[in-house]
Amino acid sequence: MADTNWTTLLEVRDLSMHFPLNDSLTRRMRRKQVDVLRAVDGVDLTVARGEALGLVGESGCGKSTLGRCIVGLYEPTGGQVLVDGQELPSRREPADRRRLQMVFQDPYSSLNPRMTVHQAIGELLRVHNVVPRNRVDERCRELLDLVGLPPSALDAFPRQFSGGQRQRISIARALALEPEILIADEPVSALDVSVQATVLNLLSDLRQRLGLTMLFIAHNMAVVRHVCDRVAVMYLGRIVELASGDELFSNPRHPYTQALLRAVPRIAPGHATQRDAVTGDPPSPVNLPPGCRFNPRCPRAADVCRVEDPPLERRGEHAAACHFAWSDPGREP
Amino acid sequence: MSLAEPILSVRDLRVEIPTPHGVVKAVDGIDLDVPRGSALGLVGESGCGKTMTLRAIMGLLPGRAHISGGEVVFDGTALSPDSLGRLRGDSIGMVFQEPMTALNPVMRVGDQIAEGPRVRLGQSARVSRERALDLLRLVGIPDPERRYRAYPHELSGGLRQRVVIAIALASSPQLLLCDEPTTALDVTIQDQILHLLARLRAEMGLSQVLVTHDLAVVAQNCERVAVMYAGRIVETGTVAEVFGSPRHPYTRALLRSVPDFDDRRAQLESIAGMPPDLITPPSGCRFHPRCDMAHPDCASVDPPLKALGPGRGTACRYHEELARSG
Numbered sequence: 001m002a003d004t005n006w007t008t009l010l011e012v013r014d015l016s017m018h019f020p021l022n023d024s025l026t027r028r029m030r031r032k033q034v035d036v037l038r039a040v041d042g043v044d045l046t047v048a049r050g051e052a053l054g055l056v057g058e059s060g061c062g063k064s065t066l067g068r069c070i071v072g073l074y075e076p077t078g079g080q081v082l083v084d085g086q087e088l089p090s091r092r093e094p095a096d097r098r099r100l101q102m103v104f105q106d107p108y109s110s111l112n113p114r115m116t117v118h119q120a121i122g123e124l125l126r127v128h129n130v131v132p133r134n135r136v137d138e139r140c141r142e143l144l145d146l147v148g149l150p151p152s153a154l155d156a157f158p159r160q161f162s163g164g165q166r167q168r169i170s171i172a173r174a175l176a177l178e179p180e181i182l183i184a185d186e187p188v189s190a191l192d193v194s195v196q197a198t199v200l201n202l203l204s205d206l207r208q209r210l211g212l213t214m215l216f217i218a219h220n221m222a223v224v225r226h227v228c229d230r231v232a233v234m235y236l237g238r239i240v241e242l243a244s245g246d247e248l249f250s251n252p253r254h255p256y257t258q259a260l261l262r263a264v265p266r267i268a269p270g271h272a273t274q275r276d277a278v279t280g281d282p283p284s285p286v287n288l289p290p291g292c293r294f295n296p297r298c299p300r301a302a303d304v305c306r307v308e309d310p311p312l313e314r315r316g317e318h319a320a321a322c323h324f325a326w327s328d329p330g331r332e333p
Numbered sequence: 334m335s336l337a338e339p340i341l342s343v344r345d346l347r348v349e350i351p352t353p354h355g356v357v358k359a360v361d362g363i364d365l366d367v368p369r370g371s372a373l374g375l376v377g378e379s380g381c382g383k384t385m386t387l388r389a390i391m392g393l394l395p396g397r398a399h400i401s402g403g404e405v406v407f408d409g410t411a412l413s414p415d416s417l418g419r420l421r422g423d424s425i426g427m428v429f430q431e432p433m434t435a436l437n438p439v440m441r442v443g444d445q446i447a448e449g450p451r452v453r454l455g456q457s458a459r460v461s462r463e464r465a466l467d468l469l470r471l472v473g474i475p476d477p478e479r480r481y482r483a484y485p486h487e488l489s490g491g492l493r494q495r496v497v498i499a500i501a502l503a504s505s506p507q508l509l510l511c512d513e514p515t516t517a518l519d520v521t522i523q524d525q526i527l528h529l530l531a532r533l534r535a536e537m538g539l540s541q542v543l544v545t546h547d548l549a550v551v552a553q554n555c556e557r558v559a560v561m562y563a564g565r566i567v568e569t570g571t572v573a574e575v576f577g578s579p580r581h582p583y584t585r586a587l588l589r590s591v592p593d594f595d596d597r598r599a600q601l602e603s604i605a606g607m608p609p610d611l612i613t614p615p616s617g618c619r620f621h622p623r624c625d626m627a628h629p630d631c632a633s634v635d636p637p638l639k640a641l642g643p644g645r646g647t648a649c650r651y652h653e654e655l656a657r658s659g
Contacts, residue, residue: 058519162607192378192546197590197601204600219520226592226601263524265549267576267593272553276525281489 006048008085009213010070010100010181015043015079017065021286037286039065040076041237044312047181052207052214054228054245056221056260058282062237063217064105067183070215071102083181098128101179105186107166111158117144117169118154124176143172147202164195168202175206183215188223200227221264225249233257236285236293241325243318253320256294292323300324338409340508340540341367341390346403348385348394355612359385359398361564364638365542367508372534372541374551374572376587377561380608383544386561387510390542391427392417408507423453426501430513432493436485442496443469443481449503468499473529491522498529508540509533515550527554548591552576557644560584563609563619566638570645580647580655582624618648626651626658 017040027034039062047053055063069076072092081088088096104110112120121140125131131139141151147168158166167187174182184203188196204227207214218224224231224245231248233241233256241254252258256278263277280297283289289296295305304323312321320326348360360382367373375383388394390405392414405412407420421427429435437445446465450456456464462481469477472495485493494514501509511530515523531554533539543555551558551572558575560568560583568581579585589602606623609615615622621631628651638646649655 058521193548193587194378194590194604197592197603200592201600201603220592221520222592259521263521265523265527265547265553267549267552267588267591269552269573269577274528276521276528278521279525281491281522 006051008046009049009051009083010045010047010215011080011082011085012043012045012066012070013080013082015045015066015069015081016041016077017062017069017074018077035286038237038288039285040069042079043234043237043239045232045239045242047213047215049180049213050207050211051230052216052228054224054231055215055217055234056219056224056231057234058219058260060236060282060285061234062285063234064185066234067102067185067215067217071100071183072097073102094128098177099179100181100183101174101177103167103170103174103182103184103187106190107163107170108158108190110170111166111173113158116155116157117172120169121173121176124173128177130177139176143176146175146206147172162195163191164199167191167199171199171202171206175210179212181213181215183217185217186219187216189218189220196223203227221249221260233260236282236288238293238321239312239319240294240322241320242312243320247318251318253318253325254294254322255298255300257320259297292321294322337369339366340369340408341365341542342406343386343390344404344406346386346389346405347401348382348389348398349401350396350398352612357611358564358614359611360389361611361614362403363561363564363566365559365566366644367540367542368557369540370534370538371557372530372543372555374555374558375542375544375561376546376548376551376558378546378587378608380611381561382564382611383561384512387427387512387542387544391421391425391510393421393427422449422501422506423504424506425508425510426504426506428494428497428501428509428511428514431517432490432497433485435497436493438485440484441482442485442488443483446496446499446503449500453504464503465499468502469496471502472496472499473525474499489522490518491525494518494522494526495529498526498533502533502539506539508542510542510544512544513546514543516545516547523550530554548576548587549593560587563614564611565619565648566646567620567648568646569638570641574645578656580641580645580652581620581649582626582655583620585655586623586625618650626655 019037019039021035021037023034043066057063068074070081075090083099118140121143122136125136125139140154144151144153149168188199191199206212216227228245230244232239235256241257252261259278278297283296291306291308292310295301310321310323312319315326343363343365345362346360347362350357350359377383389400410416443465446468447461450464451461466477466481469480474480474492474495515526530541534541545551555572558572559566562583568575568584575584579588586604590604592601604623609619617632617634618636621627636648636650638648640646
């Protein structure tokens with residue numbers, strides 16, 4: 001899976017996205033402190049060519065913001081995004097935008113309701129000069145075929161499709177620009193399970209056929225397990241653990257990952273627990289706790305955790321940001 | 334457990350919604366039994382009628398939807414529009430999906446909990462306030478004195494859902510109807526809320542109906558399960574029976590379409606086609622156009638829910654073939 005021979009295609013270096021809150025001229029003139037929401041706070045990531053990296057975490061952990069920074073929808077407040085070793089400016093040129101495309105969560109709001117499928121995809125093909133003008137229609141049909149929709153869908157409006165079909169249209173639209181990297185932000189969480197399966201199968205299939213590199217953002221651990229080679233776990237704007245899917249799910253080192261995995265309900269019998277996997281709610285990303293961000297909820301927290309923020313420490317292909325990730329395996333909670 | 338009289342039984346319940354295009358038969362003749370002190374899971378995909386069933390029981394059907402037939406018997410009494418007014422929010426409590434919209438945004442959460450006991454049970458302001466504080470403690474809200482004065486927007490999603498549960502518990506109901514109680518929540522918070530529901534069941538003997546689309550939530554939290562498809566119940570039984578050896582092709586297909594991280598498969602099996610239109614449902618078995626083992630006569634014969642044993646039923650006429658094929 002995480003083969004070291006793979007070449008890095010996407011690299012994120014120390015990326016931060018801080019949103020100022022209650023910022024106003026009067027506050028500034030009175031020299032009042034402006035609160036800052038640290039949605040993404042120093043993230044390093046690499047994604048190899050042809051790899052699917054999963055990004056999991058609970059709502060508000062910054063996973064979608066990270067995806068949006070990478071694709072260029074937000075201008076990050078710090079750090080760099082590199083594709084193939086070249087830094088992409090935060091204000092992207094059309095040529096840069098073509099390299100990274102995104103599939104959004106909600107197929108009901110991410111398609112223009114007044115444009116037919118042909119108009120939506122055709123516009124992109126023309127603006128970016130992907131194919132000569134006289135081949136636009138042909139290319140639209142090819143793209144629909146790629147995602148398993150009939151050519152008759154071209155002249156229909158989004159409202160005429162079901163959720164799963166709309167998500168196929170979103171995928172076709174993202175693929176129209178022949179991107180190297182596809183960022184899928186919760187592409188199946190708005191869909192029913194039976195439909196979810198068809199979209200997940202389509203994404204796996206497209207990855208193999210087109211050699212796509214994928215950043216797959218999701219909160220559903222089982223879905224990520226199914227789709228991705230490697231998985232990164234985010235908590236309050238930081239990556240707390242990163243490993244291959246098999247390794248992460250069988251041998252989680254960070255107490256947060258362990259809690260997440262315990263909390264996921266399973267169909268197979270014998271997994272029901274009596275105790276809560278983790279107590280309390282995540283702290284606000286405006287007032288972060290000192291030391292390790294997970295310490296107020298962590299069953300293993302020691303004094304050092306309340307003072308010192310643990311870095312993401314690597315052991316081979318497995319990395320975890322916990323003071324006790326490697327040193328104390330006997331202290332499983 | 335199954336010998337005792339069920340706390341709730343539903344017989345041949347039908348819900349219709351008139352629309353300009355025709356009448357939608359959202360719920361089309363379903364039977365349900367909820368044993369005392371246990372949890373029944375009602376699962377199915379969006380639009381299968383599971384929420385409509387719950388709302389029909391509670392008498393909270395939206396818009397022009399109405400009950401067009403059948404009966405609901407709660408604790409030995411048949412529910413009617415009259416008796417429902419007394420039982421709703423008294424003997425039967427309801428927990429809604431979206432805790433932010435279920436709560437009044439401009440009223441302190443403590444007052445929202447105390448409102449039930451004060452208005453319905455005629456308790457004084459002081460007594461109902463004490464009751465609300467007890468309930469806040471019961472549902473595991475830390476620092477209840479302070480939280481009593483909070484507004485819903487000041488609370489996290491998990492705490493809000495605990496408040497919604499506290500409101501439902503205010504008049505000590507015997508039955509709690511939960512409509513997707515954890516769908517809007519994160520997985521660690523979902524885990525906390527499901528443990529809370531399990532504790533209420535164990536400690537207070539509170540019977541529950543859990544409507545959800547998440548098979549795993551039902552697998553871990555319910556004793557019995559009913560699978561709904563296109564307004565009908567297609568399979569019932571204990572969780573172990575239904576999920577362990579499904580006897581309806583729809584249940585089997587649903588189970589195979591869910592990614593499970595205990596068992597990583599190369600391809601998920603999907604269910605071909607789309608759920609049917611409930612204005613003109615398919616003839617015969619409603620699942621036959623999407624069924625991978627449909628026989629020619631499935632298109633003409635409408636199969637009833639047939640008993641396979643006590644509390645175990647399937648609406649597939651070829652369930653024995655299904656059991657053999659595994």
